[in-house]
Structure formats: structure tokens, C-alpha cells
Amino acid sequence: MAFDNFVHQAGKTCVAGLTGSDTDPNRGNYPNNDQSADAEINTLSHEVIEAETDPHPNDTWTGPLGEIGDACNFNFAPRNDIGADVYMNGHGYIVQQEWSNAVHTCAIDLPTNGFCSGSVSSVCSPTVAFAKSVDNATPKVTRPINYTITLNNTSDSGAGSNLSVTDTVPAGYVITNLSAPSSTSASNTSSSITVGYDTLPVHQSRTITVTATVPVQPGTLATNCGNLALQDLLQNALSPLTTSPCASTTPVKIPTSLTFLGASKGDFNDSVTLSATLTDDMSAGINSETVSFSLNGTDNCSNATDSSGNVSCPVTPSEAAGPYTVVASFGGDSQYGSSSSSATFTVLLEEASITSSASQQLIQQGAPVTLSALLTDPDGGAPIASKSVTITLGSGGGSQSCTATTTGAGVATCTIGLVTVAQGPQIITDAFAGDAYYVPASNIQSxxxxxxxxxxxxxxxxxxxxxxxxxxxxxxSATNSLSGGGAPSAFKGFENGTLTPTCGSTIWATVGGNSPPPPATIPSYMAVIVTSSVKKSGNTISGNIVSIVIVKTDPGYAPDPAVPGTGTVVAILC
Structure with a gap:
């Protein structure tokens, strides 16, 4: 059937929500989505209740405000978001309040006839479910969480008024935002909120969202509850409510991820830089946290991350060449959880260098000789100690060798007891065979x-x-010039002293002619004394030694003075 909007004889509308004095925020909403029907329901309820309570107005109702409906004409209880102020049999209606002699004002209900229990001199109280929840019961420290406080009035007729919600977050939590749609007031500090509602209509819910930052309190349970103070429509204070359930949180540390970046190899005993990146669960770099590196559990270093979470530090591999495990680890702190990563790191053989005298070494055949070599790391020249070095004089089948272990200074020294290597130019080979740490190295000297x-x-x-x-x-005497003057003709060039000559030694002495017979043969590379003065006294000839040279002798020597002995100086012994 069609419903007509009633119009008062004075031309005034009878439609709820269209009167000038109606300030309800939901005045334009109609619970049955039909303005005419909802208006007619309200009008009919007005008239029916007057007929029930005042069938003979002039006889039974003499109140100054007129009939029970007229006294509260267009006076509605708070309306919910769909425009209803009362529910009957599960359906919402917009129905004006009626005058109550029991409470001496307009009322939407009385605690009788099944509406609610209580005294007839009051109105029905709202039935409010007051709860609090949190979107993450195990939030990560320093991250935001959202508390949700809900108020839900399930009463069919009892609305609440002058509601005030207060809440204080647990110690350390910091409120950063407050959202309370449809509230009449809302304020907060860093630790508490206060939200006010003028009314909470029937079958109406309200939601408050509190955003807070989680403190660095991992593992600490924190529970807090909201509180609600409210009144009924007669402004009678009702028992305050505490949220049920309350909200509990137990913060956890922020998970981290540690990614090892390298290096993947390096030489023994050479510094190598290890690096990694520390990030949180949102892939953001973590600053100023200490990350440790360990190669084979032996070679360790640590450093702090930069603003991008990057970290590096040097280690010096002390292991023999081969594959090992390198571990990067972050121990965590009060804010961040621990993490680690590992990779294979290959230690390579380190280079080695062996050196000795750059000049030609003069070695006497038939005498012992002590030889030496220096073993070092070419990267910086550090000595390499405790390594076996073999030094070989000569080459081929006639060569001679000795072996020594390098000292802390990297020097290997050994002695060949009696040199038997052939006279003339030879090579000396210094050799380090290498080991589990160093590559082989060799050197040839003359x-x-x-x-x-x-x-x-x-x-x-x-x-x-x-x-x-x-x-x-x-x-x-004719072929040799001396700074000390001419030599006597009786001296033929050979002196038969019994001591091995030395530079700067005392005067040698011999007799003239070939009476001290020279040897039948001479060395091919022969030590020869150099004299600056030869004198004859009686039958004795003497001279000095200013130097000793090595002469490569020419073929054709004979112990006969008539056959000259000649050669070329190839080295100076002293």
C-alpha cells in the first residue's frame, strides 16, 4: 500500500527528521528505507498510545502539556546510523518518545512489559559490550601496533549518553595516532587517550583505533584495558565498564638477515677483506651494529655496520692452503635478533721469494764454504722463518749441496765442508721446495x-x-811495474811461503831464481798476490801483499823461467 506524508492542518510536516528542532546527526536516515512509511509508523504510534492512555482527554488527562504523545511530539531517542531509535522483533523503527509520569519527562521505554528489568521510575539502560583487541599480540620492537576498542550497544530501546572512554597504554609504549569516528571529542597524550560520545544509540557500535610504537622490551608481557563511563538517557550514571577482553602484547626482537658478500679466497698470510650486509625483516640496512667474521674459527675480526648495513674488516689467513668455512655472525641486542651466514673460503698458497748476494761469490776450491740465502714474502718483504732451503754449488754431476732452516730473519745458512766443484764460473742455486703454505721459490747467483x-x-x-x-x-822484473820501485831481476815471480797469503799481511820472503821450484801445474783460476815492493837482501828476496786477485791462467805454463806464465785478472779477492 502507499503511504502519504501527513501534513498538519497548520501546514507543518509530520515527517520525523524534517522538523527544524531535530539536530540528531542521523535525522535524514530512515530505518526501513521508506520515508513515508517510517513517518506514518511514527504518527500511528503517537496516536495509538494516546488512545490507549487517554481515551477521554477532557476527563482523564488534565496535564498542562496535553496528551502523552503531544507532550513529546517529535522528541526522539538518539538514532543509530540507519535512523532507528528502537527495535521490536528484530526490526528497527523511528518512533518518538512519550511522556512518562514515572520519570517526569519524555521516555522511549520503561522497565516494564518485557523491555528490561528495573524500577518503573527509570528507563532501560544500554547493554554495552566493551572490548579491546590488538592487531599483533607479538609485535616487533620499535614497530607500530594498532589497538582497537569497540563499544556495541545491543539494547532494543536503551541508549547510552555522555560516554567517556579512557585508556592508558603500557609503560614504554608511545601513542602516535588516535582515530575515533563519530565521536564528539577525542584527545591523547603520548600514553593515554580520552574519547567522548554524546550518545550510543540502540544497535549501534563505535570503534576507536589507537596506534602506538612498541618499546624495546622483548619478552615482556604487557596487558592494558580500556575504561568506559556512561549514563542512561535520564543522565543517571551507570556502572563503569572495563574492556573485556583486554589487550595483551609480548614484544619480540626484529628478525635480521646477514648476507656474506666475500671474499671467497685469499693467500696465506696476506690480509684479505671480508664483508657482509645486515638487514632487518623489511630489507632495510641496520646501522651501528657489530658483526664478527671468523675464518676456520681461528682468524677473526669484527666491525660496526654503516647506515646501509654494510660492514667489512680484514683477516689474515693462517691456515694451510685449502677450503675452509668462513662465518659472519651478528649476536643481536635488545632490539634485533641474531643472525649469521657462512660460505666457503679458499686459502691459496702464498708467494715466496728467495735471494742472496747480487755480486759474484769467490769460492776457494779445496776449502770449506759457508753459503746463505734469504727467504721472504714478496708482499712487503717479511721474512719467512722455519722453512728448509737447499743451496747447491755448481750444476750437473759435480755439484755440491747443503740444507738449512731459515731463522726468524728468514736467513738460511749452511756449509759445504770441502769444495770439489770445478774451477771457473759456476752457479749457486738457492731453492725452497714450497709447502702447504707457500709456493716454491728459487734463485741463481754466480x-x-x-x-x-x-x-x-x-x-x-x-x-x-x-x-x-x-x-x-x-x-x-821487466814485465811488472811496482809503485815501490823496480824489482830485482833475480825474482822470477814465485815465493814459497808456507802460509796462505792475506791482504795486508807481513812481508813474504823467498830466494832468487828458480831455486824455490814452482809447481809443475797451476790452477786454471788461480789466486795471485799483488805486491807494491820487492827487495833483495843477500840471497833473500822479500815483498809485501797489497791485494790478492784471481787470474785466469793462459795455457802453456811450465815451471821453467824461460817459459813465462801469463793470464788475465778476472776478479779481486781482496
Whole structure:
């Protein structure tokens, strides 16, 4: 059937929500989505209740405000979001309040006839479910969480008024935002909120959202409850409510991820930089946290992350060459959880360098010789200690070797007891065979093997050492020039002293001619004394030693003064 909007005889509308004095925020909403029907229901309820309570107005109702409906005309209880102020049999209606002699004002209900229990001199109280929840019971520290407080009035007729919601978050939590739609007031500090509602209509809910930052209190249970103060429509204070349930949180540390970036290999005993990146569960870099690195549990370093979560530090591998595990670890703190990562790191053989004298070494055949070499790390020149080095004099089948262990200074020194290697230029090979830590290394140095003649020594003048030298023959005095003056002709170049000559030694002595017979053969590389003065006194000839040189002797020598002995100076012994 169709419903017509009633119009008062004075031209005033009878439609709820269209009167000028109606200020309810939901005045334009109609619970049955039909303005005419809802208006007619309200009008009919007005008239029916007047007919029930005042069938003979002039006889039974003499109140100054007129009939029971007229006294409260267009006076509605608070309306919910769909426009209803009362529910009957599960359906919402917009129905004006009626005058109550019991409460001496307009009322939507009385505690009788099944509406609610209580005194007839009051109105029905709202039935409010007051609850609090949190969107994450185990939130991560320093992150935001949202508390939700809900008020839900399930009463069919009893609305609430002058509601005030207060809440204080647990210690350490910091409120950053408050949202309370449809409230009449809302304020907060960093730790508490206060939200006010003028009314809470029937079958109406309200939601408050509190956003807070979680403190760095991992593992600490925190529970808090909201509180609600409210009144009924007669402004009678009702028993305050506490949220049920309340909200509980137990913060947890922020998960982290540690990614090892390298390096994946490095030489033994050479510094290598290890690096990693520390991030949180949102892939953001974590700043100023200490990350430790451990190679094989032996070589360790640590450093703090930068603003991007990157960290690096150097280690020096001390292991033998081969694969090992490198571990990057973050121990966590009060805010962040621990994390680690591992990878394979390959230790490579370190380079080694072996060196010795850069100049030619002069070695006497038939005498012992002590040889040495220096073993170092070429990266910086640090000595390598406790390594076996073999030094070989000569090459091929006639070579001789000795072995020594390097000292803390990297020096290996060993002695060949009696040199038997052939006279003349030879090589000295310094060799390190390598081991589990270092690559092999070798070095070749030059040597000249010489010998002294048997039975004495030959001599040359100190001014005649260049070119072809004459160390023997009848013309010795004529072919040798001396800074100390001419030599006696009786000296043929050979002196038969019994001591091995040394530079700066005392005067040697011999007799003239070939009476001290020279050896039948001479070395191919022979030590020869250099003299600056030869004198004859009686039958004795003597001279000094200013130097000793090595002469490569020419073929054709004979112990006969008539056959000169010649050669070329190839080295200076002293």
C-alpha cells in the first residue's frame, strides 16, 4: 500500500527528521528505507498510545502539556546510523518518545512489559559490550601496533549518553595516532587517550583505533584495558565498564638477515677483506651494529655496520692452503635478533721469494764454504722463518749441496765442508721446495771457483794488473811495474811461503831464481798476490801483499823461467 506524508492542518510536516528542532546527526536516515512509511509508523504510534492512555482527554488527562504523545511530539531517542531509535522483533523503527509520569519527562521505554528489568521510575539502560583487541599480540620492537576498542550497544530501546572512554597504554609504549569516528571529542597524550560520545544509540557500535610504537622490551608481557563511563538517557550514571577482553602484547626482537658478500679466497698470510650486509625483516640496512667474521674459527675480526648495513674488516689467513668455512655472525641486542651466514673460503698458497748476494761469490776450491740465502714474502718483504732451503754449488754431476732452516730473519745458512766443484764460473742455486703454505721459490747467483798454487804463491806488480799479466818467468822484473820501485831481476815471480797469503799481511820472503821450484801445474783460476815492493837482501828476496786477485791462467805454463806464465785478472779477492 502507499503511504502519504501527513501534513498538519497548520501546514507543518509530520515527517520525523524534517522538523527544524531535530539536530540528531542521523535525522535524514530512515530505518526501513521508506520515508513515508517510517513517518506514518511514527504518527500511528503517537496516536495509538494516546488512545490507549487517554481515551477521554477532557476527563482523564488534565496535564498542562496535553496528551502523552503531544507532550513529546517529535522528541526522539538518539538514532543509530540507519535512523532507528528502537527495535521490536528484530526490526528497527523511528518512533518518538512519550511522556512518562514515572520519570517526569519524555521516555522511549520503561522497565516494564518485557523491555528490561528495573524500577518503573527509570528507563532501560544500554547493554554495552566493551572490548579491546590488538592487531599483533607479538609485535616487533620499535614497530607500530594498532589497538582497537569497540563499544556495541545491543539494547532494543536503551541508549547510552555522555560516554567517556579512557585508556592508558603500557609503560614504554608511545601513542602516535588516535582515530575515533563519530565521536564528539577525542584527545591523547603520548600514553593515554580520552574519547567522548554524546550518545550510543540502540544497535549501534563505535570503534576507536589507537596506534602506538612498541618499546624495546622483548619478552615482556604487557596487558592494558580500556575504561568506559556512561549514563542512561535520564543522565543517571551507570556502572563503569572495563574492556573485556583486554589487550595483551609480548614484544619480540626484529628478525635480521646477514648476507656474506666475500671474499671467497685469499693467500696465506696476506690480509684479505671480508664483508657482509645486515638487514632487518623489511630489507632495510641496520646501522651501528657489530658483526664478527671468523675464518676456520681461528682468524677473526669484527666491525660496526654503516647506515646501509654494510660492514667489512680484514683477516689474515693462517691456515694451510685449502677450503675452509668462513662465518659472519651478528649476536643481536635488545632490539634485533641474531643472525649469521657462512660460505666457503679458499686459502691459496702464498708467494715466496728467495735471494742472496747480487755480486759474484769467490769460492776457494779445496776449502770449506759457508753459503746463505734469504727467504721472504714478496708482499712487503717479511721474512719467512722455519722453512728448509737447499743451496747447491755448481750444476750437473759435480755439484755440491747443503740444507738449512731459515731463522726468524728468514736467513738460511749452511756449509759445504770441502769444495770439489770445478774451477771457473759456476752457479749457486738457492731453492725452497714450497709447502702447504707457500709456493716454491728459487734463485741463481754466480760464483767463481779458484785455487791457490801448491808450494807457494805467484805475484804480479801492483801497477801491472790490467790486460795480460805476467806472474812467472825470467823477465818478471821487466814485465811488472811496482809503485815501490823496480824489482830485482833475480825474482822470477814465485815465493814459497808456507802460509796462505792475506791482504795486508807481513812481508813474504823467498830466494832468487828458480831455486824455490814452482809447481809443475797451476790452477786454471788461480789466486795471485799483488805486491807494491820487492827487495833483495843477500840471497833473500822479500815483498809485501797489497791485494790478492784471481787470474785466469793462459795455457802453456811450465815451471821453467824461460817459459813465462801469463793470464788475465778476472776478479779481486781482496
Amino acid at each position: 760464483a767463481l771457483i779458484y785455487a791457490y798454487p801448491q808450494g807457494g804463491d805467484f805475484a804480479i806488480g801492483n801497477l801491472s794488473t790490467a790486460g795480460t799479466v805476467h806472474f812467472w818467468g825470467s823477465q818478471w
